[in-house]
Amino acid sequence: MRFELHQIEFSHAGAERKTLNRISAVFESGHFYGVFGPNGSGKSTLLKMITAELRPDKGHCEPHLSPENRARILSLVEQELPPRIPLKVREVVALGRYPWRGHPENPAMVESALEALSLLPFAERPYDQLSGGEKQRVMLARAIAQNTELLLLDEPASSLDLNHQIEFYRFLQKLARQGRCVIMVSQDLFLAPQYLDWMLLLKEGVLAAEGKPAEIMTNDMIKQVFGCSLPNIIFHSGFRA
Numbered sequence: 138m139r140f141e142l143h144q145i146e147f148s149h150a151g152a153e154r155k156t157l158n159r160i161s162a163v164f165e166s167g168h169f170y171g172v173f174g175p176n177g178s179g180k181s182t183l184l185k186m187i188t189a190e191l192r193p194d195k196g197h198c199e200p201h202l203s204p205e206n207r208a209r210i211l212s213l214v215e216q217e218l219p220p221r222i223p224l225k226v227r228e229v230v231a232l233g234r235y236p237w238r239g240h241p242e243n244p245a246m247v248e249s250a251l252e253a254l255s256l257l258p259f260a261e262r263p264y265d266q267l268s269g270g271e272k273q274r275v276m277l278a279r280a281i282a283q284n285t286e287l288l289l290l291d292e293p294a295s296s297l298d299l300n301h302q303i304e305f306y307r308f309l310q311k312l313a314r315q316g317r318c319v320i321m322v323s324q325d326l327f328l329a330p331q332y333l334d335w336m337l338l339l340k341e342g343v344l345a346a347e348g349k350p351a352e353i354m355t356n357d358m359i360k361q362v363f364g365c366s367l368p369n370i371i372f373h374s375g376f377r378a
Contacts, residue, residue: 138165138166138210138286138287138318139163139164139165139166140163140164140165140187140198140199140200140287140318141161141162141163141164141198141199142160142161142162142163142183142186142187142196142198143161143196143197143198143199144159144160144161144195144196145157145159145160145161145183145186145193145195145196145197145198146158146159146160146193146194146195146196147182147186147191147193147194148194149182154341154342155342156179156182156342157179157182157183157186157193157342158341158342158343159196159343160179160183160196160339160342160343160344161196161344162337162344162347164187164287164318164320165318166286166316166317166318167313167314167316167317167318168313168318168319168334168335169309169310169312169313169319169321169332169333169334169335170318170319170320170321170333170334170335170336170337171321171322171323171329171330171333171335171336171337171350172184172320172321172322172323172336172337172339173322173323173324173326173336173337173338173339173362174338174339174340174345174362175340175362175363175364177341178339178340178341178342179339179341179342180291180322180339181216181291181322183322183339184213184289184291184320184322186198187211187287187289187320188202188207188211188213188289189201189202189207208235208236208283208285209236209237209285210285210286210287211285211286211287211288211289212233212279212280212281212283212285212287212288212289213280213289213290213291214273214276214277214280214288214289214290214291214293215276215291216291216292216293216295216322218269218272218273218276218296219264219272219276221264221265222264222265223263223264223265224263224264225260225261225262225263225264226251226256226259226260226261226262226263226264226267226275227247227251227260227261229264229275229279230247230250230251230256230275230278230279230282231247231282232279233246233247233250233278233279233280233281233282233283233284234246234247234282234283236283237284246282246284247282249281249282250278250279250281250282251278253278253281253308254274254275254277254278254281254308255274255304256271256274256275256278259271259275268296269296270296270297270298270301272296273293273294273295273296273297274297274301274305276293277290277293277305281312285317286316286317286318287317287318287320288309288312288317288318288319288320289320289321290309290319290320290321290322291322292322292323292324293305293321293323294306294323294325294329295324299328302325302328303328306328306329306331306332307332309321309332310332313334321333326354326359326367327367330350330353330354331350333350334349335347335348335349335350336348336349336350336353336354338353338358338362339362340361340362345358345361345362346358346361346362354367
């Protein structure tokens with residue numbers, strides 16, 4: 138799959154500046170992308186352009202996703218987790234199969250997603266009894282069970298401890314290697330870039346830079362986008378100070 142943004146412009150009502158300003162980008166199957174930037178730089182709005190939750194004021198997206206096909210092409214793990222769902226974990230994950238109703242059911246998709254996110258021990262536990270990190274893993278498992286070509290994630294590791302963050306990024310990297318297109322919005326400049334194929338940096342709605350993590354993660358670029366420097370320890374994994 139290849140998804141393209143062409144000169145996208147978008148402004149929220151009453152905003153003093155454009156939320157997205159002439160953004161062009163290409164996302165392809167088999168790659169793990171990370172979108173980074175300060176708060177208010179347009180990261181989540183960029184995802185909403187891809188999901189067609191928002192329509193650009195100018196520019197266009199390719200391909201155009203019809204409402205009928207959207208849920209079979211892309212899945213989304215949102216930043217805000219549902220605090221309460223009156224279902225067991227397995228039942229929540231099984232909701233990911235809803236777009237495929239009318240097709241032969243594939244229960245193995247649900248079990249595979251539970252296993253991949255280490256959720257089998259929690260499968261019969263009520264969702265409401267889980268911790269924030271466990272709920273985050275359930276939402277990802279639901280998206281995995283949806284079995285779409287395009288997987289979008291908005292700050293997906295914010296509630297995970299270090300061990301689960303590492304497992305999580307490795308899992309997303311594996312999904313990309315298996316042929317999915319994975320696009321993640323994140324503020325994690327410390328760990329996530331080590332697993333990415335491509336980074337995009339947004340600043341005030343503009344695409345400030347994009348490229349391989351080792352090319353993007355320089356002190357000059359971080360200063361330009363975030364207005365600060367990263368500790369030298371961040372560059373020990375091949376990134377350049």
